[in-house]
Every structure is written in structure tokens, then in C-alpha cells.
Amino acid sequence: MYRYDQFDATFVRERTAQFSGQVARRLAGELTEEEFRPLRLKNGLYLQLHAYMLRVAIPYGELSSQQMRKLAYIARRYDKGYGHFTTRQNIQYNWPRLDDVPAILAHLAEVEMHAIQTSGNCIRNVTADHFAGIAADEVEDPRIWAEVIRQWSTLHPEFSYLPRKFKICLIASEHDRAAMRTHDIGLRIVRNAKGELGFAFYTGGGQGRTPIIGPLVKDFVAQEDLLSYLDATLRVYNMHGRRDNIYKARIKILVQALGAEEFTRQVDEEWLRIKDSVLKLPEAEVARIRRYFAPPDYEKLPVYVESFEDKKLSDPDFARWIRANTHDHKVDGYRIVSISLKPVGAAPGDITADQMDLVADLADTYSFGEIRATHRQNLILPHVRQQDLFEMWQKLQGVKLAEPNIDFVGDIIACPGLDYCNLANARSIPVAQRISRRFSDPKRQAEIGELRLNISGCINACGHHHVGHIGILGVDKKGEEFYQVTLGGSSAEDISLGKILGPAFSYDEITDAVEAVVDTYLDLRTGPAERFIDTYRRTGIDPFKEKVYGSLKERRSAAE
Amino acid sequence: MANDRTVHQMVTAQWLLGGESIYWTGSAWSESFAEGKVYADQAAADAALAEADAFVKQRKIVGPYLIEVEMDATGPQPTSARERIRAAHNATFAIDHGSWSGRIAD
Numbered sequence: 001m002y003r004y005d006q007f008d009a010t011f012v013r014e015r016t017a018q019f020s021g022q023v024a025r026r027l028a029g030e031l032t033e034e035e036f037r038p039l040r041l042k043n044g045l046y047l048q049l050h051a052y053m054l055r056v057a058i059p060y061g062e063l064s065s066q067q068m069r070k071l072a073y074i075a076r077r078y079d080k081g082y083g084h085f086t087t088r089q090n091i092q093y094n095w096p097r098l099d100d101v102p103a104i105l106a107h108l109a110e111v112e113m114h115a116i117q118t119s120g121n122c123i124r125n126v127t128a129d130h131f132a133g134i135a136a137d138e139v140e141d142p143r144i145w146a147e148v149i150r151q152w153s154t155l156h157p158e159f160s161y162l163p164r165k166f167k168i169c170l171i172a173s174e175h176d177r178a179a180m181r182t183h184d185i186g187l188r189i190v191r192n193a194k195g196e197l198g199f200a201f202y203t204g205g206g207q208g209r210t211p212i213i214g215p216l217v218k219d220f221v222a223q224e225d226l227l228s229y230l231d232a233t234l235r236v237y238n239m240h241g242r243r244d245n246i247y248k249a250r251i252k253i254l255v256q257a258l259g260a261e262e263f264t265r266q267v268d269e270e271w272l273r274i275k276d277s278v279l280k281l282p283e284a285e286v287a288r289i290r291r292y293f294a295p296p297d298y299e300k301l302p303v304y305v306e307s308f309e310d311k312k313l314s315d316p317d318f319a320r321w322i323r324a325n326t327h328d329h330k331v332d333g334y335r336i337v338s339i340s341l342k343p344v345g346a347a348p349g350d351i352t353a354d355q356m357d358l359v360a361d362l363a364d365t366y367s368f369g370e371i372r373a374t375h376r377q378n379l380i381l382p383h384v385r386q387q388d389l390f391e392m393w394q395k396l397q398g399v400k401l402a403e404p405n406i407d408f409v410g411d412i413i414a415c416p417g418l419d420y421c422n423l424a425n426a427r428s429i430p431v432a433q434r435i436s437r438r439f440s441d442p443k444r445q446a447e448i449g450e451l452r453l454n455i456s457g458c459i460n461a462c463g464h465h466h467v468g469h470i471g472i473l474g475v476d477k478k479g480e481e482f483y484q485v486t487l488g489g490s491s492a493e494d495i496s497l498g499k500i501l502g503p504a505f506s507y508d509e510i511t512d513a514v515e516a517v518v519d520t521y522l523d524l525r526t527g528p529a530e531r532f533i534d535t536y537r538r539t540g541i542d543p544f545k546e547k548v549y550g551s552l553k554e555r556r557s558a559a560e
Numbered sequence: 561m562a563n564d565r566t567v568h569q570m571v572t573a574q575w576l577l578g579g580e581s582i583y584w585t586g587s588a589w590s591e592s593f594a595e596g597k598v599y600a601d602q603a604a605a606d607a608a609l610a611e612a613d614a615f616v617k618q619r620k621i622v623g624p625y626l627i628e629v630e631m632d633a634t635g636p637q638p639t640s641a642r643e644r645i646r647a648a649h650n651a652t653f654a655i656d657h658g659s660w661s662g663r664i665a666d
Contacts (some may be wrong), residue, residue, distance in 0.1 A: 011654065027576075033622050047622065049646055051579040081660020097578050167654050286627070347651075352658030418642060419651035479640030 001062050001370065002147050002292045004112045007484045011155065012109045015116055020041045020102035027099065042122070043105070044115030048422050051095045056108060057119040059374040060128035060146040060170070061089035065360040068371055070111040072356035078104050080180055082091050083356070085349040087413055087464055088167075089127050089373045090118055094420055116154065121162045123153035123234075129171045129178045130374040131223055133293060134382050135328040138172040140189045141155065144290050145226065146170050152227050163241035164249035166234070167206075178375055179491035181205045181214040182467060184251045185233060190220065198222045203233060204255030204263070207461035211497050212252045215260040217267070222480060223286065225271075228279035232271035237261065277282055288385060296368040301333020301385060308386045320442055321404040326384075333386055337367075339379040339396065340403040340411060344440040347429045348414040349377030355399050366392050375464075376404065376413055376452075408445040409453055409518065410436050413464050417457030418481070424457035424476025426481035427507075431455055434511045439518075448518060452490075467491035469533045470517055471498040472510065481511040486538045487517065487544055499541050502549055512555060518549040568631055569605040570596040571612055572646070573624035581646040582621065589621065593647035598629060598636050631649055 004012070012443030019039070019386060026036045028102055040046075044055040056071070063071075071091060075083050077191045078100045079093045126146045133141040135250055149168055153159070159166070171180045172189035175433075180186035186202035197221045205214025221229045239253045240258075255263045261364055281461055310317040326335040339359065342348050363371045366388045372380035384392060396402040412435060415421065417428030432455055439445055465471030471486035484506050486498030505513045518532075523545060525535045536544070570593075571584035582589040583596030587609075590596065593642040599605035605626055612624035629642050638644045645652060 029617075033616070047574065048644070050581065050649055076660055077664050080655070080663075081657040084656065097632075099577055340624050346656065347653065350656065352656055353660060354658035369625050418645055419653065424642075427652060431652070433653060476641075479642070481641050 001064060002143075002289070009109075009110070012114050012116070014116065015043075016102065016105040016109050023098060023102050023214060041119040042116070043101075044118035045098075045101055045421070046119065048416075048420050049418070050092070050420065052098055052101070053106060053420065054093045054096050054101060054115055055086070055372050056091050056093070056115050057118050057125040058089050058091060058113075058373050059150050060126055060132065060143050061130050061375075062143065063371040063373065065363040065369040065371065067111045067113055068356050068360040068363070068545060069115070070107060071405070072353040072360070074107055075353040075356065076102055078348075078478075081354075082350055082352045083348070084416065085351065085373050085377045085379070087375050087377060087415070088118075089375055090129070091373070094416070096262065107184070119165075121164050122160050123156065123162075123166045123168065126150050126153065126376060127167070127169045129173065129181075130372045130380050131177055131327070131336060131382075132372075133174070133295070134329050134331075134336055135173055135175075136328055137175055138189075140172045141290075141293050142170040142172040142189055143293050144286070145187070145189065145199075147289050147292070147497075148226065149230070151231065151434065156461070158231075159238065162238055163243045164246070164251075166237075166251065168230075174493055176491070176493040176495070179464065179467060179495075182207050182211075182464070182491060182494050183214065185230070186214045192220050196222065199226055199229075199409075200232070201229065203267075204252040204260070204314060206250050206252040207464060207466050208250070209247060209459045209461075210250075210252065211461070211466040212256065212497050213497065214252075215255065216254070217264045223316060224281045226282075227281055228275040229267070229271055231279055232267045232274060235270050236266045236557055240266075240288065241357045257297075279389055295331075296370070296383060298331045298334065298383070299385070301331075305333070305386045310390060311390045315390075316392055317404070317425065317442075318390060319445060321402055322389065324404040324408065324446065325402075327390065329474060331383070334383050335386060335389065337381040337384045337389070337392070338374070338406045339381065339401050340405050341378050341401075342405060342411050342432075343400045343403045344410065345433050345437045346400075348432050349414050350377060350491055351379075355401060358395065358399050359401070359429040362392055362395060368453045378411070384536075404442050405445055407450045407452065409439045409448055409451045410445050411452070412436060413452075413468065415456050415458075416457070416464035417463075420503060421457060423460055424455075424474065425459075425476035426457050426483065428455045428457040428463055428472075428474060431472060431474075431483065431507070431510055435514050438511050438515055447528065448522065449528060449531055451518070451521075453514070454489075464491060464545065465489070466497050468498060469496065469531075469536070470514060472514075475504055477504070481507050483507070483513075485513060485517070485548075486509075488533065490533055494533070501541065502545055505552070509552060509555075513552065516548040516551045517544055520544050523547075566600050567602070568629045568636065569599050569602075569626045570629050570636065571599075571605070571608045572596070572627050572643075573612060573615070573621040576619055576622050579622075580649060584612060584624075589615070593638065594635055596629075596636065598631070608635065658664055 204212035456463035489498030
């Protein structure tokens, strides 16, 4: 993985010292809250419902075991013994004190981490496919280019005060595991007809109150032109993006207003002016960064491991976990392991300091010390030998991290919601917990198959409800929580936005409503091979609407 | 038609250092919602809110604002899910703290 050079280390240290000074001046009364707020936000520090919240950047979701142990230490020393992995591959602490934050940042800097640009109207932490470098279907390791973008975008002076926040995501496979087209710029690494590597630009996607699937604006930008094309895109946005209305300030609104074609013409015009400037990427620099992502020292392993196959045959729980939570690795004899942070009834994405330490130990023992955070709020151990899987699974079971539910209905994305967040209208986590308990039987979940359920506590859509197969949006009706259901969304390569099912459900009705949706799917599907989303696309929303509101009516009259 | 419903209000804010929800008792700040002073008169509520500004300037509190409360036999109650959760100082579900039992002392 990438290691800081002298420049990185110096700027993070300097920034930590600057923020320490800013906190001291705030506490001494030299800065008002209005003056301090933008400064703390630039360092990832929010003031939420009960306490401050510190959002720590995990560039493209990659963590070392050493970094994970430091996150555990911070959770114990300065928080309440846990952290929360987010849909941006970051981690958040929910309870730090303002006067402890400089010390937390100093600890993070010791392990090459920080909270810079995790908030504010700047280019945020770049995200990437969590299978980067290990997926058999990728054309290139996207981490190399995510790192190039991280270096270009960090403290970029021209783009520090954009009209609004700006999110960039990278993938390098046809299969989209990172919700690429829901970003301000989604990049897919591709090869052209000559076999050269380059980037397809999907610009102007986003979620929030105006969900838009990012249109393809440029099908091939050569590697050496990546930064100049990004710069040109950001310049056009910075110049013409709306600053008069926060709800219309994202680049997606500009792209829609101009039309993708006119937007691209303006970007191209700017790009032609700057493409041969210092922004042209030198091959030697890319090669230097590429070396950091050299594959680990894999062993030559047999494809068939008898002990592993025997365990699968003799232990159905282990076999179920292997099927749901492990994926093919590009190297024979290894598998990619997903650690579900969604045990039955738990808060999605939450992990205790004890669990963090265990994951760090497992990474060291079984996965070359590497860990990844996913946008679905789970963790990955990227390279585990087949022969080690049974032993590792047993250790995960010991700390409630062996739930076999990846991509099933229990693998729920949920934002912090009204239990923590100042912007939320309704709670998300307790809704996720109730649904998770309702579908607690792993056999039932496996029978239902792939079903992505995403919950947001407000229209800002941090919980990706627009692109959930089933989406749930919390709304406020006269101070009380209600939940609107959407069906048919997808964040994968078959991306689509969900459609509203009908009137919102109360907190007490929403679990029944979700179960009725699932039961309707099971009745309608042609067989287990037809996923929820495929059935929905075949039948449309009407049969779901009829069944769900019909069963709700029955329940309401039975209760009366 | 004029609305003659009496609106009961409290002043709430957050501690600057920790961000905990606090309520103005009429003479001090308390983390207990039940101890918050209830104003039935808009002018009195506005005056109490203006008074909170001195504590902002002293860097004790941030973001004071008025909230509507409902009076029942036991006293004032929050009127929204948001304020109920703030008043409880915690998430509404059992958080898994692992082996953590308290911040390590300096």
C-alpha cells in the first residue's frame, strides 16, 4: 500500500499543528463559532446531536493492520470504545471532545492518517472498488490512480472553495462494486481499441434530493491526461456551478442545466488550453506510485485444497459463510473475505475497538496485514489462503463477525440517522436492526438471495436509499418519524433509481412493509435464480404496491 | 382566526467542549431536560434566549435555540423525535461498547 513520502508526512504534521492552534484560539475566545466552524469542518469535525463527530479519511478504503490498531486505540482512549464505518469508506467517531481532537489527529498522523477534506466544499476523500488489485476482472489496479488523484486533490489551492462538496470514485471492472455513477465524477479505467489504458468519465452523478445517474461525458481520456481533464472539469464547475442555492450547487445540476454535450464542450475547450501544462502526468511518477501497489508475495498454491473442501462438506454453517462472504481472488489458492459489520440486530457499520484489534491480528496472520473498508459498510481481508479460511472463520465467530449475509437482506446500509446526526429527520439504525432481526435466519436470507436494502435518515441520502433494491427514506411528519419506501434502485453496473412505492409507513409499520415486499418477490419470482431486482424489473411496481398496502390494511383493521 | 394556544418553550444549547445537550434552568445550564425552565410567554422566551448569548461569548455553550415543549402531569416533554433523542443524551438503541467502560484518565 501507499506510504507517505516526506512531503505527505510534513503537510499532515503541519496541518495537525495548525488545527491544534485553531482549537486553542477557539477555547481562548479568539475565534467565534462562526469563524471556527469552517476550520473544524475542513478537519472533519462536525457538531452533531449529542457530541462532536470526527470523520477520518481512509483513502480508497485501504487500511493497514497498524492503522486499524490505532483506530482501536483512539476509540478506547478518546471515544466510547467503537467506531462507525461509513458509505464513503471512512470511519467516524461519535463522541470525541473538542479539546481531545488535536491529540487524536496527532495519533492519526503517526500512522499516516488524517481527517483533512472529509467535510467542506472541497474534493473529498477519493473512493474506489474495494476489490482493487485482487479482482480477476479488472483491467488495472484502480488504487494507483486513486492515489494519483489523492495527491492532486489534497489541499489543491484552486479547488478549496468549490460551490459544494465534490466526490470522485474509481473502478476498473465492468462490474461496479463502488456505486461509481452516483459520484460527482465516476471514473472507469478502460482499454481503447489499441489496448492503451485510459479513463471513461461519468460526470454529474449524485444522490441527495436530486438523484442523477452520472452520464458518460468522455469515453476515453489517456492516462497522461487524467489530471488535466480532472482540472478542466473542476474549473468549469468552479466557474459556473451555482453558489446562490445550496440545493442546486452540485456539479450534477450544472451538467443537467447545460446538457452533457455542452458541458463536455466547455470542459474540452478548457482542457485543450491546459493539457500540455505541468498537469501532464510523467510516466516516472506513475511508475513510482505503482510500485507501492505491487502485489504481495503470494505463494504458489493448489487450486484444490482437500481440507478446505472437507470442512465445507462437513460444516454447513462454514459452507454458507464461504458462499456468501468470500469471492474469487485473481491468484489461485486465495480468496477475498468480506467481514460483515451487520451481525443480526447490530448497528450497520459499527465495530468495537476489541473487534478492530482482532481484525488487525487476522490481517497480519492471514492477509499480508491488509484490510479494506467497503462503501457497504463492511470490511475486506483481501488475500486469505483457502487452507486458512476455516481457522479464520472460527476466530471471527468468536467476536460476532462471521455473519454470512453479504449482499443479502441483512447486509443493510444505514446512515447514522437521527440517533446521532443533526441533519436527520428520522432514525435509520433502529429500523435496520428491526429488519435484521426479522430476517435473522441465515438460511432464509440465502434463499431470498441478493437483495440490497439501503436506509437514509434524510433526503441527503448518505444511506444510498435511491440505489437500494429496496430503499427506505426517513421523513419527518410534524416531529414524528415516517418512512418512504422505494423499489428498483441499483448502484451496480445495472444502475437505476428506485421508484416510490406509495404513502410512507410509520416506525412501527416499516418492518412489516419490508417483509411484505420480500414475500411478494418470493411469490412472483420465476425461481431462485431470478434476483429481487430482476423480478421487480420484469413485473414493475404494481404487484408490490397491491400486496404491501393490502396486507397493511388487513393488519390495521385487525389491530382496531 | 387568531391562534390562542399557549406555546411553551425552553432554551437549549450544547456545551462547547463536549457538545452535550443542555437546558437553561433560569439561572444555570443543566443536562437534564426536566430541569429546563419553561416559558409560556414569547417575550420571556426571547429574553432568555438573548441571555444565553452571554454564555456563548464566554465560550461555555454553542448554538442556543428555543424548542417547543408539551406540558403533562409530570412536567415538560419534548414534542419531536429529535428533541426526545437529544434529551436522552444517547442513541435509542443499545450501543455495543465491547470491553470499553470509560475514557482512560489522563
